[in-house]
Amino acid sequence: MAHLLASATSRLRADVIEANEFPALSQRYQVSAVPTTVFSKRDGSDPRKAVGALPPENFLGALLEVSGLALEVAGEDDALTASEAGEETR
């Protein structure tokens, strides 16, 4: 999922990291189970961590959350909109 999306937009870079080979980085994000996915801004700030396999909608939602947006899927045609994420959605 990560690599597929990264290939579709210049906004996203996707790294697959072998946790045992890079223990310092794994410890930084307190990786204790795999897969663990860390979403962040390109400079590494504002990281959000998810443990376990992520359904596509959760993966996409995490991207928007890091960007300060909220995912809203509603209506019969699954109209998709984004809005500023308020305190309640964080």
Next chain:
Amino acid sequence: MLIQERDRDVIRQRFTEQLVNPVTIDLYIRPDSGLIIPGRQQSPNSSSTTQQLLEEVAELSAKITLNIINVAADEDAAKLAGITMVPAIVLRGPDDGRVRFFGLPSGYEFGSLIEGITIVSQPEPPIDDVAAKVLDMLPEDLTVQVFVTPT
């Protein structure tokens, strides 16, 4: 050989059928010095195994080009590419390298490597409409890091 003959045939066939654009694989490595310091734990470094694996993969399609960069000899190249850990694998299709692996892609992740090569080779990545809309909304550059272990 790290890749069994039976698997080589399957991968070769898949590449023949699915690779569209040429793919460049940049492999950043730091070869082992061979120096063992008593009393000091050796840091794991799978550079040589990763190099062998990717050389075998690159042999399976004429559309794949493998570039090997020794970061000990060419630090500037690694800095320019933003590579701070090795071994690092950067897959490049028509666009710049946003699909990367760090560490030896073994076990399940070997399948992810083959999948990644196929993905970056496509003119139009096969994503659905919802994913495309979300990506269009992103206001700034993001990074996703997926931590895995060999299985």
